Amino acid sequence: MLKKERQAYIIQQINIHNKVLSSDLCVQLDVSEDTVRRDLQELAEEGKLIKVHGGALAKSFHFTIESKQVYSLPEKKIIAHKAIDLIKDGMLVVISGGTTMRELVNMLPPDLNATFVTTNVPIALELLEHPNAEVIFLGNKLLKSAQMAVGAEVVQRLGQIKADLCLLGTNSIDLNFGITDLEWEIIEVKKAMIACAQKTVSLAISEKLNTTQRLQVCALDQVDVLITELDPTNEKLTPYAKLGLSIL
Amino acid sequence: MLKKERQAYIIQQINIHNKVLSSDLCVQLDVSEDTVRRDLQELAEEGKLIKVHGGALAKSFHFTIESKQVYSLPEKKIIAHKAIDLIKDGMLVVISGGTTMRELVNMLPPDLNATFVTTNVPIALELLEHPNAEVIFLGNKLLKSAQMAVGAEVVQRLGQIKADLCLLGTNSIDLNFGITDLEWEIIEVKKAMIACAQKTVSLAISEKLNTTQRLQVCALDQVDVLITELDPTNEKLTPYAKLGLSIL
DNA sequence: TGCGTTCCCGCATAATCACGCAAAAAATTT
DNA sequence: AAATTTTTTGCGTGATTATGCGGGAACGCA
Numbered sequence: 001m002l003k004k005e006r007q008a009y010i011i012q013q014i015n016i017h018n019k020v021l022s023s024d025l026c027v028q029l030d031v032s033e034d035t036v037r038r039d040l041q042e043l044a045e046e047g048k049l050i051k052v053h054g055g056a057l058a059k060s061f062h063f064t065i066e067s068k069q070v071y072s073l074p075e076k077k078i079i080a081h082k083a084i085d086l087i088k089d090g091m092l093v094v095i096s097g098g099t100t101m102r103e104l105v106n107m108l109p110p111d112l113n114a115t116f117v118t119t120n121v122p123i124a125l126e127l128l129e130h131p132n133a134e135v136i137f138l139g140n141k142l143l144k145s146a147q148m149a150v151g152a153e154v155v156q157r158l159g160q161i162k163a164d165l166c167l168l169g170t171n172s173i174d175l176n177f178g179i180t181d182l183e184w185e186i187i188e189v190k191k192a193m194i195a196c197a198q199k200t201v202s203l204a205i206s207e208k209l210n211t212t213q214r215l216q217v218c219a220l221d222q223v224d225v226l227i228t229e230l231d232p233t234n235e236k237l238t239p240y241a242k243l244g245l246s247i248l
Numbered sequence: 249m250l251k252k253e254r255q256a257y258i259i260q261q262i263n264i265h266n267k268v269l270s271s272d273l274c275v276q277l278d279v280s281e282d283t284v285r286r287d288l289q290e291l292a293e294e295g296k297l298i299k300v301h302g303g304a305l306a307k308s309f310h311f312t313i314e315s316k317q318v319y320s321l322p323e324k325k326i327i328a329h330k331a332i333d334l335i336k337d338g339m340l341v342v343i344s345g346g347t348t349m350r351e352l353v354n355m356l357p358p359d360l361n362a363t364f365v366t367t368n369v370p371i372a373l374e375l376l377e378h379p380n381a382e383v384i385f386l387g388n389k390l391l392k393s394a395q396m397a398v399g400a401e402v403v404q405r406l407g408q409i410k411a412d413l414c415l416l417g418t419n420s421i422d423l424n425f426g427i428t429d430l431e432w433e434i435i436e437v438k439k440a441m442i443a444c445a446q447k448t449v450s451l452a453i454s455e456k457l458n459t460t461q462r463l464q465v466c467a468l469d470q471v472d473v474l475i476t477e478l479d480p481t482n483e484k485l486t487p488y489a490k491l492g493l494s495i496l
Numbered sequence: 497t498g499c500g501t502t503c504c505c506g507c508a509t510a511a512t513c514a515c516g517c518a519a520a521a522a523a524t525t526t
Numbered sequence: 527a528a529a530t531t532t533t534t535t536g537c538g539t540g541a542t543t544a545t546g547c548g549g550g551a552a553c554g555c556a
């Protein structure tokens with residue numbers, strides 16, 4: 001077996017498992033541990049992996065302490081409060097994820113009698129704490145990064161729903177590109193959410209205004225209401241109002 | 249398992265729970281307490297956490313925010329530990345709810361590569377924290393009391409699954425009446441879980457032995473393994489062993 | 497105060513690593 | 527095709543690192 005082949009195999013293994021053990025590799029490749037170690041060292045120098053005692057880790061294997069996002073930002077509370085007024089008794093509400101949404105669910109008036117549809121696990125959990133809310137979770141394979149269910153199954157079942165309201169936590173909103181998001185699987189679900197609801201509401205902190213991500217969820221003409229923590233008369237919002245969005 | 253991996257896992261646990269216990273970690277990671285302690289010490293020197301007696305705290309730990317983590321009974325840890333040995337790489341595991349199950353999910357070895365199917369929201373959330381587990385949530389209407397999805401939809405989709413293992417949190421188990429539970433909708437789902445799995449494991453604290461509820465989930469002949477916190481040779485368990493159950 | 501847990505220290509063991517050297521393999525030149 | 531150079535590999539040695547265990551000290555709780 002050629003050296004290049006071996007190293008390619010190592011990279012491949014790293015990509016699959018995010019790690020390799022020297023001891024494993026020297027069995028799989030039928031070479032001595034020294035050779036494996038030299039290979040790993042070379043690959044490490046080329047920046048293709050991180051060498052550690054006993055093996056190597058994927059370059060993407062970095063662990064940082066991300067301080068847990070404080071979800072009691074006052075802005076989010078303001079937004080949540082405004083949005084809650086849109087939810088009336090008897091409504092069927094489709095609700096996405098995000099910390100703002102969690103804040104909203106937490107603040108729901110206890111006597112509200114509404115049905116909520118979500119694919120987001122933490123949101124579902126919060127909703128379960130509500131005494132009167134009926135909760136429908138559309139499940140399937142769960143996406144770790146967003147803690148939500150995604151996939152054709154979810155999209156299809158959203159298509160069978162006629163909702164009154166779609167509450168959309170929004171990462172990025174822009175005059176030209178509309179609402180955008182990071183991951184393909186997420187925008188698929190959000191699209192379906194918007195499509196099934198009579199009225200779509202975008203909840204966004206003002207810092208998310210006029211920012212974009214790679215993938216488009218929908219254009220602004222599909223959004224009916226925009227909620228930020230700002231006063232509706234704020235000049236940052238006037239361009240959005242001119243496009244026909246209701247500002248709250 | 250590589251040292252860095254272990255430390256990354258510790259950091260992750262800290263990020264999730266704001267704290268870790270050395271005693272927990274050494275079980276989860278399958279290393280001695282000394283090793284855990286040395287890891288914590290290293291990470292503390294790097295400023296990634298705060299070492300305290302018995303474990304460590306997140307750097308951002310606020311004493312005002314007491315994490316509402318339920319104090320878990322040591323019995324449940326023993327049970328969880330026994331059950332984890334049954335889960336092997338590549339398995340498809342159907343898993344019910346309950347605090348014991350949560351303990352189990354929390355203790356899953358980080359390098360385990362398995363797929364989990366559940367209908368329980370808190371369990372799904374815990375599973376999402378696991379670095380390698382694939383999580384499938386079978387959703388539908390959520391039952392507030394059990395924080396799980398129930399209904400024909402769930403049962404039907406469970407019927408489409410061929411699982412290797414069914415881990416069943418058990419409220420009541422009795423020699424005559426088998427496993428019983430409180431609510432109609434729950435037993436429907438549990439029945440389906442048992443039916444779709446090759447092997448059914450009942451996890452029960454010994455105080456649940458020889459108790460009954462109103463509704464039967466299944467007779468004992470459908471249960472393959474019974475796990476309690478007791479020693480398998482304990483006389484309380486011998487009648488169950490005589491019925492053909494494996495006792496762990 | 498007393499008891500169980502956790503911690504700290506040193507040591508033993510085993511695994512891993514780094515280095516040099518020589519054999520083997522591959523590539524290059526003659 | 528033979529000879530020479532270069533690269534690669536395996537092995538031995540000793541250093542380094544990682545881990546577990548025992549014993550005594552320190553800690554925390556009742």
